[in-house]
Every structure is written in C-alpha cells, then in structure tokens.
Amino acid sequence: MxxxxxxxxxxxxxxxxxxxxxxxxxxxxxxxxxxxxxxxxxxxxxxxxxxxxxxxxxxxxxxxxxxxxxxxxFQGDFGTQIASQRPVADIIEQAFPVTVRLALFAFVFTVVAGISLGVIAGLRAERWLDKGLLFVTLLLISVPSFVLGYVAQFVFAFQLDWLTPTVQDSENFGDLTMPALVLASLSLAYVTRLTRTSIAENMRADYIRTAVAKGLPRRRVVGVHLLRNSLIPVVTFLGTDLGTLLGGAVVTEGIFNIQGVGFTVFEAINRREGSTVVGIVTLLVIVYLCASLIVDLLYAVLDPRIRYA
Known part of the structure; x- marks a missing residue:
C-alpha cells in the first residue's frame, strides 16, 4: 500500500x-x-x-x-493581484471557505439522497417508483442550472417565502440551503442513476443469489454484499464531483450573490487577472488530485478482492 x-x-x-x-x-x-x-x-x-x-x-x-x-x-505565495495589489493567497483565503461550505453542503446532500434513492430504485427496478425516479433524474439532467436556480428563487423565495432569494450570510447554512440544492441537482441525478444501475445489475449476480440461498438476512445481503460492490462506480464519480462542485459554482454563486471561488474566478477572467485565476485553479487541481487518490484507496475498502502491491 x-x-x-x-x-x-x-x-x-x-x-x-x-x-x-x-x-x-x-x-x-x-x-x-x-x-x-x-x-x-x-x-x-x-x-x-x-x-x-x-x-x-x-x-x-x-x-x-x-x-x-x-x-x-512552494513557499505559499500564489502571486499578487494586479488591480488591488493584494496577495492572491488572501483572496483565496477569503473566497475559498465560502465555496467549501456550499460545496460540502451540496456534496453531503448528493451522497445521502443520491445513494438512498438509487438503492430504492435499484431494488424495485422496472416498477413505478423506479420509472418515476428515472424521469425526475432525466429532468434534472436536462434543465440547465441557471434555469433551475431562477425557478427555485421564484418558487421558494418569492411565492412560498420559505427561503431568502440571495445569501445574506455565507456562514449560515440556512441561507446556503437553496443554492446548495441547486448546485447538487445535476450530481444528485447522476449518482441516483449510477447507483440504481449498479444495484439492479448486481442483484442478478451469482454471489447475491448465493447469499440469499444461505439464508442471510436481507439487510445484510443489501448492506454488506450488494451495496459495497455497487458503490465502486459511484465512488469514482463522487471523487471527481467534489472538485467539480468547488470549481463549477460560477453560475450558482452568481444567481444567489455568493462571494465564493466561482464568483471570484468570473470577475478575475473579466479583468484579465491571470495570477488570480491561476492561483485558484492551482488549488482546485490539488483538490482533484487528492480526491482521485482517496477514491483509488477506497476501492480496496469497498472490494476486499482489490489489493495494491
């Protein structure tokens, strides 16, 4: 190892x-x-x-x-912003925690809801619940995030008055609820479909039939044997998706007035602030690489047959 x-x-x-x-x-x-x-x-x-x-x-x-x-x-210097003469490290320190909170909120929701819905759909493949979930996920994949964001604002903020239309306090997870759900919508759809397909396929595998024939409880068959083997493609997607959530929040942060990484990169590109963009992207590259390594190590945890020499 x-x-x-x-x-x-x-x-x-x-x-x-x-x-x-x-x-x-x-x-x-x-x-x-x-x-x-x-x-x-x-x-x-x-x-x-x-x-x-x-x-x-x-x-x-x-x-x-x-x-x-x-x-x-390598000395912790990400460069200097041209217009303000501020160190890029200070800009990252200010913007990155905001996006991290938003991305982690969206990521946790994606993992919990996506895997749960995928398991339910996979165990009831070709039934009405499965077909309904496939329709909803296809709808989420088809609708652009900026359309979904404005629709969520109109319905939940202006019509129902449940949430604030824009984020007033980025440290308040209540304010981040709506943008996090919008940001997580596409990932949620993919995780649900991946989990559903993997569960439905592995349900027909010989080792599942053997486990059922041995009289193991259904909870153990699903939770230990079926779920662990079915999560390998899902974990692969989630590993790269975490970096995508951190870097791909430009539209979401713009709609909900969140001063995070996406908003900062968008402004920096408009002003041709190359040092700011390169500094933020460098940090995102590090996140991608670390997430990729963690995903590879998780394969051995999920599937005991995998060993690293």
Whole structure:
C-alpha cells in the first residue's frame, strides 16, 4: 500500500505541472493588457506601466514567469493581484471557505439522497417508483442550472417565502440551503442513476443469489454484499464531483450573490487577472488530485478482492 501511494504521488507531479502550465498559458494568451486596463480610458505614462510590469515580473519571458510562480508556490505565495495589489493567497483565503461550505453542503446532500434513492430504485427496478425516479433524474439532467436556480428563487423565495432569494450570510447554512440544492441537482441525478444501475445489475449476480440461498438476512445481503460492490462506480464519480462542485459554482454563486471561488474566478477572467485565476485553479487541481487518490484507496475498502502491491 505504501509503495502504491508513493508511486501515485510521484505521478501527480507531471499532472500538476502540466495542468497549471496549461491554464497559465491560456490566461496569458488572452487579448488585452491587465496593467493598462487599471487606468481605463485615462491617459497614462508608458514608463509608469513599464515600471509596474517590472515590479510584478510581467516583463520577463513567459517561461521565466511560470518558473517564478512555481518557485513562489512552494513557499505559499500564489502571486499578487494586479488591480488591488493584494496577495492572491488572501483572496483565496477569503473566497475559498465560502465555496467549501456550499460545496460540502451540496456534496453531503448528493451522497445521502443520491445513494438512498438509487438503492430504492435499484431494488424495485422496472416498477413505478423506479420509472418515476428515472424521469425526475432525466429532468434534472436536462434543465440547465441557471434555469433551475431562477425557478427555485421564484418558487421558494418569492411565492412560498420559505427561503431568502440571495445569501445574506455565507456562514449560515440556512441561507446556503437553496443554492446548495441547486448546485447538487445535476450530481444528485447522476449518482441516483449510477447507483440504481449498479444495484439492479448486481442483484442478478451469482454471489447475491448465493447469499440469499444461505439464508442471510436481507439487510445484510443489501448492506454488506450488494451495496459495497455497487458503490465502486459511484465512488469514482463522487471523487471527481467534489472538485467539480468547488470549481463549477460560477453560475450558482452568481444567481444567489455568493462571494465564493466561482464568483471570484468570473470577475478575475473579466479583468484579465491571470495570477488570480491561476492561483485558484492551482488549488482546485490539488483538490482533484487528492480526491482521485482517496477514491483509488477506497476501492480496496469497498472490494476486499482489490489489493495494491
């Protein structure tokens, strides 16, 4: 196990460098000059712009800028935002906890509700409950998140007055309820369908028939033998979905006025703040890589036949 983890950690290094280099090159390939944009339409001395670029290291070759970024990254320096001259680490420290709370709320709801509904549908395959759940999940997959967000606002905030239309306090999980459910809707649909398909398929497996023939209680057959083997594809999806929830909340955070990572990245792209975007994406890449490693290790927990040399 230890050798496998060490090998996976070594494999993460080229993936990390390649992904951060790609987003670095993409951001700096965008048209426009973020330093000059600080003055808008006002006339500005070119020498002043050149001096600011020199202070920020933006006059160096692109490979040198990336090397400086990596060097600073290992010291906890994510760079400096051009417009405000604030360290990107401070911006991440302010925005990331907001999105983490929102994403974890959505993730827990996805795991609990999605797996539960999937098990119920899988155990009653081809019955009316199964068909009803498949219709609802297909509807959630088909409806764009921004449409679902505005519909939820209209119904639950303006018509029923159950929830606030926008988030007033990001530390209040009550305010985060509606955006978390909207954010989790697509993931919930996929987890439900994956779990349902896996449960229905494994119900016909020989080891389940053997367990039933041995007279094991139904709860043990479902909870130990059936569920553990059926969760492998679901865990694979959930591992990548956690990173998706953290990075893909741009639309949801915009609709519900949440000052999180998605909102910050959207504003940074509009202002061509490459250092901010690269810093946040770097953190998300680390989350993806760690989640992928945890998922691989969970395979051995769910299926005892899997062993890591």
């Amino acid at each position: 230890g050798r496998y983890v060490a090998r996976r950690l070594l494999q993460m290094i080229p993936v990390f460098i390649g992904s951060t280099l790609l987003i670095f090159l993409m951001m700096y390939a965008l048209p426009g000059d973020p330093v000059r944009a600080m003055w808008g339409e006002q006339a500005v001395d070119e020498a002043q712009i050149a001096a600011l670029k020199h202070d920020l290291g933006l006059d160096l070759p692109l490979w040198h800028q990336y090397w400086n970024y990596l060097s600073g990254l």
